[in-house]
Amino acid sequence: xxxxxxxxxxxxxxxxxxxxxxxxxxxxxxxxxxxxxxxxxxxxxxxxxxxxxxxxxxxxxxxxxxxxxxxxxxxxxxxxxxxxxxxxxxxxxxxxxxxxxxxxxxxxxxxxxxxxxxxxxxxxxxxxxxxxxxxxxxxxxxxxxxxxxxxxxxxxxxxxxxxxxxxxxxxxxxxxxxxxxxxxxxxxxxxxxxxxxxxxxxxxxxxxxxxxxxxxxxxxxxxxxxxxxxxxxxxxxxxxxxxxxxxxxxxxxxxxxxxxxxxxxxxxxxxxxxxxxxxxxxxxxxxxxxxxxxxxxxxxxxxx
Ligand SMILES: *[C@@H]1O[C@H](CO)[C@@H](O)[C@H](O)[C@H]1NC(C)=O
Ligand SMILES: *[C@@H]1O[C@H](CO)[C@@H](O)[C@H](O)[C@H]1NC(C)=O
Ligand SMILES: *[C@@H]1O[C@H](CO)[C@@H](O)[C@H](O)[C@H]1NC(C)=O
Ligand SMILES: *[C@@H]1O[C@H](CO)[C@@H](O)[C@H](O)[C@H]1NC(C)=O
Numbered sequence: 001x002x003x004x005x006x007x008x009x010x011x012x013x014x015x016x017x018x019x020x021x022x023x024x025x026x027x028x029x030x031x032x033x034x035x036x037x038x039x040x041x042x043x044x045x046x047x048x049x050x051x052x053x054x055x056x057x058x059x060x061x062x063x064x065x066x067x068x069x070x071x072x073x074x075x076x077x078x079x080x081x082x083x084x085x086x087x088x089x090x091x092x093x094x095x096x097x098x099x100x101x102x103x104x105x106x107x108x109x110x111x112x113x114x115x116x117x118x119x120x121x122x123x124x125x126x127x128x129x130x131x132x133x134x135x136x137x138x139x140x141x142x143x144x145x146x147x148x149x150x151x152x153x154x155x156x157x158x159x160x161x162x163x164x165x166x167x168x169x170x171x172x173x174x175x176x177x178x179x180x181x182x183x184x185x186x187x188x189x190x191x192x193x194x195x196x197x198x199x200x201x202x203x204x205x206x207x208x209x210x211x212x213x214x215x216x217x218x219x220x221x222x223x224x225x226x227x228x229x230x231x232x233x234x235x236x237x238x239x240x241x242x243x244x245x246x247x248x249x250x251x252x253x254x255x256x257x258x259x260x261x262x263x264x265x266x267x268x269x270x271x272x273x274x275x276x277x278x279x280x281x282x283x284x285x286x287x288x289x290x291x292x293x294x295x296x297x298x299x300x301x302x303x304x
Pocket of ligand 4: 296
């Protein structure tokens with residue numbers, strides 16, 4: 001009789017603690033996940049979508065960068081988050097998805113729109129073993145608390161500053177030369193559509209400066225050649241650097257011409273171009289800045 005009672009007591013204690021866990025507050029859950037930076041930001045912004053206190057009955061899925069993820073930000077990025085008006089709110093908003101989503105809802109290729117209108121793409125390189133949301137890897141799924149489901153990420157997601165075209169045109173990355181060429185080559189519509197997604201390899205200012213003057217002249221006077229070169233830097237699909245990290249080829253929107261990718265100690269495109277800045281997320285894809293201009297193998301015949 002006594003032992004039955006003890007068993008009963010243990011069972012009900014276990015039951016109680018399970019219930020307590022299912023009903024834990026979002027703040028408690030974030031503490032359990034050691035996401036102290038994210039929790040303190042949510043509290044500072046008093047963001048009730050995260051803290052579960054919103055009164056409209058809306059439920060949310062929250063992507064939670066770990067403290068290590070915040071520590072990976074550069075001092076400049078950290079500083080921008082603290083000082084650029086609205087950036088912190090926009091960045092946190094890029095981690096909030098309306099509705100409750102669980103691990104089984106994240107199929108590769110799915111595009112999810114965040115509460116502030118940014119796009120997150122789901123990518124599973126080895127079937128379901130690993131899942132990336134843009135460039136962030138999922139560390140833990142399905143952590144429930146009142147009103148929210150938390151998903152733990154190893155990287156803070158960028159709040160994109162617009163479409164690829166808008167980011168090219170903007171001042172942040174110094175890509176205006178390429179942006180102007182995109183206009184001249186009439187590819188701006190492609191890179192401005194929110195359909196996409198596209199991956200664009202954008203040569204840096206120095207890469208253009210280093211071209212032989214004959215090629216630069218040809219690009220300036222021959223729109224057909226310019227369009228070819230621009231199209232050859234555009235891949236249809238969204239490729240972050242983690243999935244570039246293998247020997248192979250990448251299709252481009254210039255006919256059936258591909259870019260060769262080779263990986264030894266670092267990643268090279270067509271055996272020459274290295275990556276300078278990678279994974280710049282935009283609302284319709286991703287930009288990588290490269291240190292050489294790429295040319296398709298028929299370039300000789302194109303410029304005669
Ligand atoms: C949080 O940190 C504690 C103490 O370091 C550790 O035992 C626990 O596993 C961590 N939890 C998670 C979800 O990483
Ligand atoms: C594309 O560039 C052309 C020529 O500069 C311009 O007339 C057009 O408005 C641009 N389209 C977009 C979507 O920006
Ligand atoms: C790519 O190919 C090179 C040369 O054949 C080889 O040395 C390298 O290990 C390969 N890299 C990967 C990631 O397979
Ligand atoms: C890519 O590699 C293939 C096979 O080695 C080669 O034929 C082709 O010319 C390369 N393309 C470019 C643009 O370098």
